[in-house]
Amino acid sequence: MRYSEMFLPTVREVPSDAETVSHKLMIRAGMIRKLTSGIYSYLPLGYRVIRKVENIIREEMHNAGAQEVFLPMVQPAELWQESGRWVHYGKELLRFTDRHDREYCLGPTHEEVITDLVRHEVKSYRQLPVTLYQIQTKFRDEIRPRFGVMRCREFGMKDAYSFDATEEGAEINYEKMYAAYNRIFMRLGLKYRAVEADSGSIGGSYSHEFMVIASSGEDALVFCSACDYAANLEKAGAATGAPKPEKTEPVKILPRTEVHTPDIKTIEDVCAFLNVLPVQVVKTVIFNADGSPVVALVRGDEEINPIKLKNYLGCEVLELAKDDMIREVTGAPRGFAGAIGIKARMIEDYSLANMSNFVMGANREDYHLLNVNRGRDFEVSECADLRFVREGDTCIHCGSALKFARGIEVGHVFKLGTKYSQAMKAVYLDANGREQVMIMGCYGIGIGRTVAASIEQNHDDNGIIWPLPIAPYQVAIVPVNSDDARMAQAAEGLYQALSSRGFEVIMDDRNERAGVKFKDADLIGIPYRITIGPKNLAEGKVEIRERGSGAMNVLPLEQVVNFITGAVRKENE
Numbered sequence: 172m173r174y175s176e177m178f179l180p181t182v183r184e185v186p187s188d189a190e191t192v193s194h195k196l197m198i199r200a201g202m203i204r205k206l207t208s209g210i211y212s213y214l215p216l217g218y219r220v221i222r223k224v225e226n227i228i229r230e231e232m233h234n235a236g237a238q239e240v241f242l243p244m245v246q247p248a249e250l251w252q253e254s255g256r257w258v259h260y261g262k263e264l265l266r267f268t269d270r271h272d273r274e275y276c277l278g279p280t281h282e283e284v285i286t287d288l289v290r291h292e293v294k295s296y297r298q299l300p301v302t303l304y305q306i307q308t309k310f311r312d313e314i315r316p317r318f319g320v321m322r323c324r325e326f327g328m329k330d331a332y333s334f335d336a337t338e339e340g341a342e343i344n345y346e347k348m349y350a351a352y353n354r355i356f357m358r359l360g361l362k363y364r365a366v367e368a369d370s371g372s373i374g375g376s377y378s379h380e381f382m383v384i385a386s387s388g389e390d391a392l393v394f395c396s397a398c399d400y401a402a403n404l405e406k407a408g409a410a411t412g413a414p415k416p417e418k419t420e421p422v423k424i425l426p427r428t429e430v431h432t433p434d435i436k437t438i439e440d441v442c443a444f445l446n447v448l449p450v451q452v453v454k455t456v457i458f459n460a461d462g463s464p465v466v467a468l469v470r471g472d473e474e475i476n477p478i479k480l481k482n483y484l485g486c487e488v489l490e491l492a493k494d495d496m497i498r499e500v501t502g503a504p505r506g507f508a509g510a511i512g513i514k515a516r517m518i519e520d521y522s523l524a525n526m527s528n529f530v531m532g533a534n535r536e537d538y539h540l541l542n543v544n545r546g547r548d549f550e551v552s553e554c555a556d557l558r559f560v561r562e563g564d565t566c567i568h569c570g571s572a573l574k575f576a577r578g579i580e581v582g583h584v585f586k587l588g589t590k591y592s593q594a595m596k597a598v599y600l601d602a603n604g605r606e607q608v609m610i611m612g613c614y615g616i617g618i619g620r621t622v623a624a625s626i627e628q629n630h631d632d633n634g635i636i637w638p639l640p641i642a643p644y645q646v647a648i649v650p651v652n653s654d655d656a657r658m659a660q661a662a663e664g665l666y667q668a669l670s671s672r673g674f675e676v677i678m679d680d681r682n683e684r685a686g687v688k689f690k691d692a693d694l695i696g697i698p699y700r701i702t703i704g705p706k707n708l709a710e711g712k713v714e715i716r717e718r719g720s721g722a723m724n725v726l727p728l729e730q731v732v733n734f735i736t737g738a739v740r741k742e743n744e
């Protein structure tokens with residue numbers, strides 16, 4: 172395409188709400204423009220990148236046996252009432268009413284619609300398995316849209332759904348999608364990790380998030396420095412790490428004493444007042460699990476991860492207990508809870524393993540206990556991994572040190588089981604004519620977020636550095652002076668030669684200074700820039716510069732097509 176004819180408004184200034192590199196560069200490179208909060212238009216350059224990403228996803232979905240559909244964005248409330256999500260989804264679900272007072276929502280995801288479609292069409296085990304996907308606009312009324320298209324309200328998503336007759340089948344489909352996702356993110360040239368994510372009540376490791384590693388990422392992830400293990404830290408029901416092994420010298424059990432600790436309630440206050448370290452204190456945290464009190468014990472320097480506890484208990488709702496519940500089980504106000512004599516189910520975290528003679532609340536207002544010991548003073552029958560993992564903990568799979576990183580969640584694969592098919596009665600007849608519930612999986616990729624994540628990983632001070640597979644154009648031809656007839660002619664010749672061979676080329680025919688043209692080519696991140704300047708051209712040569720490495724080659728005009736062909740082929744291998 173000739174630059175002079177392109178709708179490509181590059182700008183120097185960025186709006187003040189652009190915090191991340193990708194947001195700034197997508198605006199500056201003329202890829203996107205904001206319409207209103209969290210709602211963006213893609214301009215031609217941006218949309219070309221979106222299309223490339225979508226096409227790679229399409230190819231891999233096809234290879235994985237998924238068939239493309241296109242489902243409505245407007246969804247009737249009745250389906251969401253059937254699944255129970257009309258009540259549970261919260262304010263991200265944008266609801267509205269039509270002229271007949273019927274209620275609808277804009278789809279933030281499509282489990283209900285796809286389940287409705289499949290339950291009407293699939294009746295027999297012979298029609299299963301089936302995997303369907305679409306690439307379509309979602310709407311989520313995010314409370315704080317930010318980072319441009321990374322966390323916006325209207326966004327494109329590839330969402331796939333699998334339906335299986337058997338557990339084994341569902342697992343095979345999950346593995347297939349997991350493998351397809353690896354191929355997709357590899358082809359997109361991203362540095363990423365597949366991390367175990369919280370799969371809530373479904374359990375096991377049947378949910379993985381695909382995280383692009385980036386310091387600007389909103390998610391914290393933990394990964395092993397040696398093996399493949401990686402997990403989402405915040406949602407990490409799965410993130411497990413044993414505390415560092417400690418010396419277990421035999422210790423003398425000391426007599427327990429009660430000390431007056433007036434108004435001393437937090438771990439910090441207790442440590443300061445009693446002159447002890449947090450590792451010598453046991454924290455007693457009381458939770459309300461579906462209405463019943465549950466007590467979790469953890470070493471004073473550790474924190475309970477409520478998601479781990481929730482998954483361990485298998486409860487629906489878990490929250491910190493309110494004052495009245497605390498008083499009910501401890502007989503004391505908040506701040507003085509301890510294990511001795513407490514009236515509730517109790518679970519200890521592994522961090523208590525080597526502790527003895529520790530400090531603990533006395534279940535009595537303004538009192539703590541010194542030299543408390545398990546066995547002698549109280550018993551706990553349940554022991555589990557409940558705390559937040561820490562950097563340097565040992566990996567449960569291989570024993571190496573765990574590390575932390577920040578990541579951007581670009582994709583998510585999830586084994587749903589029968590959550591929706593049960594609620595919405597998606598059933599089939601098995602070989603014996605018995606009715607069975609279908610087993611589902613769902614698999615999403617955020618298209619715009621993936622593009623933004625790619626920019627987070629591929630840029631420098633001058634702009635974007637597109638990986639070839641998703642570059643909006645592969646080559647930019649820059650005659651340093653478009654008024655010069657010989658330069659213009661050489662540029663035109665190359666433009667025709669490359670375009671006719673299927674390469675995507677921008678020909679910068681603008682009447683701009685060379686510096687302006689170079690800056691724009693760098694900003695929009697075109698992988699190969701061919702510069703046509705007077706000195707080289709006098710010898711029948713041009714310069715080819717690689718955007719990423721900065722590598723330069725001066726070549727005779729007639730070798731340019733071969734060079735680009737070879738470079739693109741190499742990149743695609």
Ligand code: ATP
Nearest residue numbers: 320321322323326328580581582583615616617620
């Ligand atoms: P997050 O935790 O970031 O809010 P999510 O877990 O709610 O995302 P999913 O329901 O798993 O997201 O959706 C699948 C994919 O859709 C995500 O992996 C992400 O790439 C993309 N996505 C989700 N929310 C947004 C958003 N607000 N803006 C852009 N992309 C999004």
Ligand code: MG
Nearest residue numbers: 380580582583
């Ligand atoms: Mg997710």
